Amino acid sequence: MxxxxxxxxxxxxxxxxxxxxxxxxxxxxxxxxxxxxxxxxxxxxxxxxxxxxxxxxxxxxxxxxxxxxxxxxxxxxxxxxxxxxxxxxxxxxxxxxxxxxxxxxxxxxxxxxxxxxxxGMLTTGNANLLMKHGTELQKTVFALNEFSGRWSGTMCLSEPQAGSSLSDVATKAVPDGDDFEAEPFGARYRLTGNKMWISAGEHELNENIIHLVLAKIPGPDGKLVPGTRGISLFIVPKKLVDAQGRLTGERNDVALAGLNHKCGWRGTTNTLLNFGEGRFPVRGGPGAIGYLVGRAGEGLRCMFHMMNEARIGVGMAATMLGMAGYEASLAYARQRPQGRPITEGGKDAAEPQVPIIEHADVKRMLLAQKAYCEGALALELYCARLVDESHTGTPEAAAEASLLLEVLTPIAKSWPSEWCLEANSLAIQVHGGYGYTRDFPVEQYWRDNRLNMIHEGTHGIQALDLLGRKVVMQGGAGLKLLATRVGETIQRAGQVQGLAEPANGLAAALQQLGAATKSAWATGVPEEALANATPYLQAFGHVVLAWIWLELGLAAKQAAPATDEQAARNAGLLAAMRYFHVYELPKIGAWLAVVSQREAVCREMQDSWF
Amino acid sequence: MxxxxxxxxxxxxxxxxxxxxxxxxxxxxxxxxxxxxxxxxxxxxxxxxxxxxxxxxxxxxxxxxxxxxxxxxxxxxxxxxxxxxxxxxxxxxxxxxxxxxxxxxxxxxxxxxxxxxxxGMLTTGNANLLMKHGTELQKTVFALNEFSGRWSGTMCLSEPQAGSSLSDVATKAVPDGDDFEAEPFGARYRLTGNKMWISAGEHELNENIIHLVLAKIPGPDGKLVPGTRGISLFIVPKKLVDAQGRLTGERNDVALAGLNHKCGWRGTTNTLLNFGEGRFPVRGGPGAIGYLVGRAGEGLRCMFHMMNEARIGVGMAATMLGMAGYEASLAYARQRPQGRPITEGGKDAAEPQVPIIEHADVKRMLLAQKAYCEGALALELYCARLVDESHTGTPEAAAEASLLLEVLTPIAKSWPSEWCLEANSLAIQVHGGYGYTRDFPVEQYWRDNRLNMIHEGTHGIQALDLLGRKVVMQGGAGLKLLATRVGETIQRAGQVQGLAEPANGLAAALQQLGAATKSAWATGVPEEALANATPYLQAFGHVVLAWIWLELGLAAKQAAPATDEQAARNAGLLAAMRYFHVYELPKIGAWLAVVSQREAVCREMQDSWF
Structure with missing residues (x-):
């Protein structure tokens, strides 16, 4: 790799x-x-x-x-x-x-x-957020001690009753005493509530755990404000510290309520945490002590600032699980003898068996993995490059990069989590029965990867984000920008020998996608458009990947090989491009058909009919 | 259900x-x-x-x-x-x-x-085979004691170096003494070799284990005959018995070499067995004692006799795992509150959350599961009905049923193992994070189901069987027969209100499939046709399921409901039919495109390009 x-x-x-x-x-x-x-x-x-x-x-x-x-x-x-x-x-x-x-x-x-x-992706994300939204003291004490690895960080968003629906967060934060605003670490609150799916929520890997917690400050009527507007963000350290970053010896009231036992991804502690339940009363309690980050009511805005990178991180994790399976199955296919070539005269059983990599169907499974995983890796790095552009480009370039990143993020997160999982399944299949045993690594990759369609916004949530928000925002500016970029690639590819066919195919697909987007919203009724948001997401993802592969095909054509390895690499990239364009891209037809006709069979389905 | x-x-x-x-x-x-x-x-x-x-x-x-x-x-x-x-x-x-x-x-x-x-599917299969191919004594002693549950049975086909390639079986059977043909249980041989993936190969669930073992009898030159022609079938009991079925007290030389530790399906003991390695020398050894079943060299033919039912069994297992996940996720979706309806004015966060079954995307995931699993169940029962017809129908009907069963068996085995696995993945997705934990049953169904694409002939093997043999045998008679049956359904459906659209869609799909079959074989070069056997299998399966769903739609239209439940059932079947026809059937376009053009990118891929 x-x-x-x-x-x-x-x-x-x-x-x-x-x-x-x-x-x-x-x-x-x-x-x-x-x-x-x-x-x-x-x-x-x-x-x-x-x-x-x-x-x-x-x-x-x-x-x-x-x-x-x-x-x-x-x-x-x-x-x-x-x-x-x-x-x-x-x-x-x-x-x-x-x-x-x-x-x-x-x-x-x-x-x-x-x-x-x-x-430490969570620790880095946590500290990065504080560097952006925290006070000087919050940065110096909390973020810097996380960056050094002395402490670690979490993100506490979900609750047992509020997963996809963050607006239903019920963790409550009330001012801690009359002097709550005088606290040097930021306005001091007392938090009570439960947080679910908290990775690295409890462990002894280092000295302290800095929880970033979404909670609601009750309004003047004492009630929590419904919706996401009411959500604020708090630093809740597991162990209290002083302004010099020394532990005070006080344990904050954050208690482990249970470990989640998962299908895979088992190396990471995943927890249900109780805040302020009274297990560790602190400074006279009740409640866990937390310090406000940013302004009250702007908790989600602060969190969403980190979302693009977090979602690229999930996409990259999914991609790498796929890649690990691809490499394992490739190595296996090269050394496992089984069967003989298909020839016109039939197989000659007296001949020795051949390595399975010589069978067309095994090559198909390997090529599919290559197309999924290497394409996904390129997509993630492309999006990462957009992050850099949005931070360091000219104002105009930065704005464009940000807009494009907004549109691509749901794909960067969802696409590898679906297709590199499929790659893992193919890696098992290449191994045959052995792949289904725990003596080979591929079944674990597959189990681990199944998480990625769920956390950091489920597939369905990504789909609603894409079709419900990203492609319609600013009058469709994001989609237009993407189309422009794709169009430029098509333009360049059209002039390169051997790339005209995929370029034309992509042009047609892009047009189909645009038309389907329009049709989905033709009635202007969100319920009708969004009923097929997931097939839309899938089709959109495949078009994006076909574009990425055309880009890689171009790059392969333009990189004159200096060695046999480089020549083989270029040939492999071009084969994977072709694989993606002929085996995968045509799948968009089925997905976009239901989007375009605003197919209603799902949303009209009645509970009693199941 | x-x-x-x-x-x-x-x-x-x-x-x-x-x-x-x-x-x-x-x-x-x-x-x-x-x-x-x-x-x-x-x-x-x-x-x-x-x-x-x-x-x-x-x-x-x-x-x-x-x-x-x-x-x-x-x-x-x-x-x-x-x-x-x-x-x-x-x-x-x-x-x-x-x-x-x-x-x-x-x-x-x-x-x-x-x-x-x-x-006890293996026990039943084993005993059924003996009832068909065994001698009277083999039936009375071995089969009947299996049917009663006193003993259990296995099927020992695969070896570590011979899984998909059964012709490479290396287990050797040599005549046991000069009087080997005088043995009342059938010609007596001594077997040596290793058998892999043997389910229920070792346990204490009952008194004895009757292994049915494929092995090769060396030719006059002392060498094993290459290919499947050389394979014979033997009864190898774990414990030797007499003609009255009493244990003689002698342990046969069948030794457990290891248990396989699998990703799922863990309730079944899965073993590597050593035959005749000398761990349990018996009657002066060497070798495990085995009795020939049927004629020498016809072992595979005897086994294949059981194959259709075994493959229906695997398809049904895959279907039922899908069904279990469907029922679990349906129950979960009905009681899990999360989020609010999408409405034109946006969501009102002050309203209580609704059960997730009210969201269109959740209904989509449930409807997909329903379409996959109920369709697969119908297919398996249809195939089972063909088995009955082939056994008890008029000679003409029996012949037709056998032919149709030959063509449908690869689908009955492969389709549920692919799509009911996908159903299990959707069942996890409906559960969100909870579905990924071992506190809910769905992750296990998903793990268990992953086996079904592998055992009893992998997906790739089913695909070669279908495109390489079943649709071309007897001049394509099987495919023609299927087309006739599908045509009859289309004919009937065309006259029923509301079914003309799916009937027309299926007619077009059938034509596409026929054309692709012809194109695949247009050059007559097996290597070219079969390089895309798996996409062909997938497309073929979807056409078959679209037919099954049209049949179920017809049945629902014709079954006048006597109760509200029956009316709801009919509405549900018609919705699932529509789901399958509009979301799934169009997928064949992508699969058949590569079949039709005899796409070569996979088979031409070079090892070094990966």
């Missing part, structure tokens, strides 16, 4: 151009490569060997502490020591000022090696 | 007409219902409550014995006591002379309750 990452960064995304910008001026392709080298090595040494171990030795609670394997402790330490937690931060805060594109690529190696040991 | 089974048997397949045949003359719809009642009850009481238990308490080997949960012992006993092991057998052999259609329907309840506890 490394060779592909290098190719994508250098030959396709031209990462070197980033180093012309002041923020990244100290960097070069060499420093980028060093970061990738380091991460690849740590992932190989500290993550990959323990991926099955963290699946079998699930986190367990001994009544007092959550116990994790030593390997997890070691991996988390090594990751923190690498400096990756603050890779994107300013030098003055101990960061590397690394472009997000390179950070995302580097983190991919950990996800491939062992997705559930975790890389 | 019971109401649907009754509807399918009575109103669609007209199971009562079977009772007009001599073999089933003692039966009636009432006796059929009693069998279903009994099986439904045993499944509910002895299987369903222990489905998670058998997942967590995997079979383990204590060095001497394989230990299974008590629940498995109880379930196996209850199943044997029900008489289902010999349900289809003659009265004179202790059977019920039950039509296979009813047997398959009855067994479905066990598969839904706990697929991996197992129902």
């Amino acid at each position: 490394r060779a592909l990452v290098d190719f994508l960064l250098r030959d396709w995304l031209h990462a070197d151009t980033l180093t012309e910008r002041p923020r990244f001026a100290d960097h070069s392709l060499e420093t980028f490569a060093q970061v990738l080298d380091t991460c690849e090595r740590i992932a190989r040494e500290k993550y990959a060997p323990f991926n099955r171990l963290v699946d079998t030795e699930e986190p367990r609670f001994d009544g007092e502490k959550v116990i994790l394997p030593q390997a997890t402790h070691d991996a988390v330490k090594a990751y923190a020591a690498s400096g990756m937690l603050s890779a994107a931060q300013d030098y003055e805060h101990g960061g590397m000022q690394l472009p997000y594109t390179v950070e995302a690529a580097a983190n991919a190696f950990f996800a491939k090696a062992s997705v559930s040991i975790g890389t | 019971r109401a649907l089974v009754d509807f399918l048997l009575r109103d669609w397949l007209h199971a009562d007409t079977l009772t007009e045949r001599p073999r089933f003359a003692d039966h009636s719809l009432e006796t059929f219902a009693q069998v279903l009642d009994t099986c439904e009850r045993i499944a509910r009481e002895k299987y369903a409550p222990f489905n998670r238990l058998v997942d967590t308490e995997e079979p383990r080997f204590d060095g001497e014995k394989v230990i299974l949960p008590q629940a498995t012992h109880d379930a196996v006993k209850a199943y044997a006591a029900s008489g289902m092991l010999s349900a289809a057998q003659d009265y004179e052999h202790g059977g019920m002379q039950l039509p296979y259609t009813v047997e398959a329907a009855a067994n479905a309840f066990f598969a839904k309750a706990s697929v991996s506890i197992g129902t």
Whole structure:
């Protein structure tokens, strides 16, 4: 995979151009490569060997502490020591000022090696949010101690009764005493409520856990404000600290209510947490002590600021699980003898068996995986590049990048979580019966990957976001911008030998997509348009990936090979492009048909008819 | 599900007409219902409550014995006591002379309750084979003791180096002494070799295990005959018995080499067995003692005789796992409040949340499951009905049924294993994060179901069987027959109000399928045709299911409802039919495109390009 990452960064995304910008001026392709080298090595040494171990030795609670394997402790330490937690931060805060594109690529190696040991994505996201929305003291005390790896971070959004529907958050935050606004850490509140699906919510991996918690401050009538407008964001440390970042010795009232036992992704502790239930009364209680971040009522806005990167992170995790399965099944197919070539005269059973990679159907399953996973990797890195552009580009370029990123984010999150899961299923299939056993790694990749369609906004939520918001916002400006970019690729490809056919195919698909978008909204009735938001999301994703593959085909055509390996790489990219365009892209027909006709059979279905 | 089974048997397949045949003359719809009642009850009481238990308490080997949960012992006993092991057998052999259609329907309840506890399908299959191909003594001693539940049976086909490629079986059988042909149990051989993936290969559930083993008898040159021609079939009991069926006290040389630890389906012991390795030397050894069944060299033919029913069994298991997930997610969706209706004015967060079954996208996921699983159930029962027809119909009808069954079997096996797995994934998705935890049953159904695309002939093998053999055999007679049957349905549906549109859609799809079949073979080069056998299988399956759904739509239109429940059932069937025809059937376009153009990108892919 490394060779592909290098190719994508250098030959396709031209990462070197980033180093012309002041923020990244100290960097070069060499420093980028060093970061990738380091991460690849740590992932190989500290993550990959323990991926099955963290699946079998699930986190367990001994009544007092959550116990994790030593390997997890070691991996988390090594990751923190690498400096990756603050890779994107300013030098003055101990960061590397690394472009997000390179950070995302580097983190991919950990996800491939062992997705559930975790890389501190939550800690980084938590601290990044504080750097953006926190006070100076919140940054210095909380964010910086997270970046150093001394403490870790969580994101506490969901509740047992409020998952997809965040507006139903019921955790309550009330001012803590008359002097609550005088608190140096930010207005001090007392929180009570339950938070569900909290990853890394309880463990002993480091000294403290900094929870970022969504909660509602009651209105003047004492009632919680309905909807998302009422939601605020709070820092709730597991252990209280002073302004110098020293533990005060006081345990905050955050209690583990239970560990969730999952189908996969078992290396990560996933918890139900009770805030302020009285298990650990603190400073006279009741309630867990929390400090307001940003302004009251703007909690979700602060969180959503991190959402694009978090969703790219999930997409990348899904992609890397797919990639891990692809590599495993490719290696297996190369060495497993079974069967003989299909020839006109029938098979000659006296001949020795051939490696299964010689069978067309096995090649099909490998090529599908390649098309799904390498395409998804390119998409994620493209989106990461947009993040960098939105932060460091000219105002005009930054605005464009932001808009395009808004439209692409639901795809970056949903597409790999659906299709790289399918890749994992194919990886099992290539292995035959062996793939279904726990003696081979692929069944775990498949189980691990099933989470990605659920967390960080389900597939259905991504679909509503895309069709209900992203493609209609600003009069459809985002969709138009995407169409323009796709059109430019088609234009360029049309002039390259061998790419006219996929270019034309993509042009037709893009037109179909545009027409379906219009038809979906033709009546202006959201209920009618959005009933088929998921097939729309699927079709949209396939069009985007067909575009990405045409881009990669172009890049392969333009990268004159210096070695046999590079020539083979180019041939492989062109084959995967063709695979995607002939086997996958035509699937949009079925998905868009129901979108276009605003098919009503689902929304008109009655409960009693099931 | 019971109401649907009754509807399918009575109103669609007209199971009562079977009772007009001599073999089933003692039966009636009432006796059929009693069998279903009994099986439904045993499944509910002895299987369903222990489905998670058998997942967590995997079979383990204590060095001497394989230990299974008590629940498995109880379930196996209850199943044997029900008489289902010999349900289809003659009265004179202790059977019920039950039509296979009813047997398959009855067994479905066990598969839904706990697929991996197992129902004795292997034992029944083993004994049925002996009733067909065995000598009188083989029947009396081995088959009858299996039917009674005193002993159990296995099928030993695969070897570590010979899974899909059975012609590479290397287990050797040599005549046991000069008097080997004088053995009353059938010519006596000594077997040496390893058999992989043997379900129920070792356990203490009953007194003895009767292995049916494929092995090769060396030719005059002492070498094994290459290919499948050389394969013979042997009875190899774990413990030797005498002609009265009494254990002689001698252990045969069949040794457990290891248990396979699987992703799911963990209630069933799955083993690697060593035959004749010398661990249990018997009667002076070497080799395990085995008795030839049928003629030498005809082992596979004997096995294939059972294949149609075994494959229907796998398809039904896949279907029932899908159905179990559908029912679980439907129940969950009815009681889980989350979110609010999409309305033109936006959501009113002050309103209470609604059950998620009210959301169009959740209804879509439920309707998809309904369409996949109920359609698959109908297909399996249709195929089971063909089995009965092939056994008890007029010679002409029997021949037709056999031919049609040959063509449909790859679909009956592969389609549910692909799409009811997808149904299980949707069942998880409906549950959100909860579905990904082991506190809910759906993740297990999904894991369990992943096996079905692998065992009893992988997806790829089914595809080669369909496109490489079934649709071309006898000059395409099977495909023509299917087309005729589908055409009759289209004809009938065309005259019914509301069914003209799906009838026309199916007619077009059938034509597309026929054209693609021709194009695939246009050059007559197997390598070119078969490179896209799997997309062909997928398209073929969807056309077959669209036909089944049109049949069910017709049946629903024709069954005048006597109650509100029946009216709701009819409405549900018609909605599922529409769902399948508008969301699913159009997918064939993408699959058949590559078949028709004999797309070569996969088979031309080079190893080094990956």
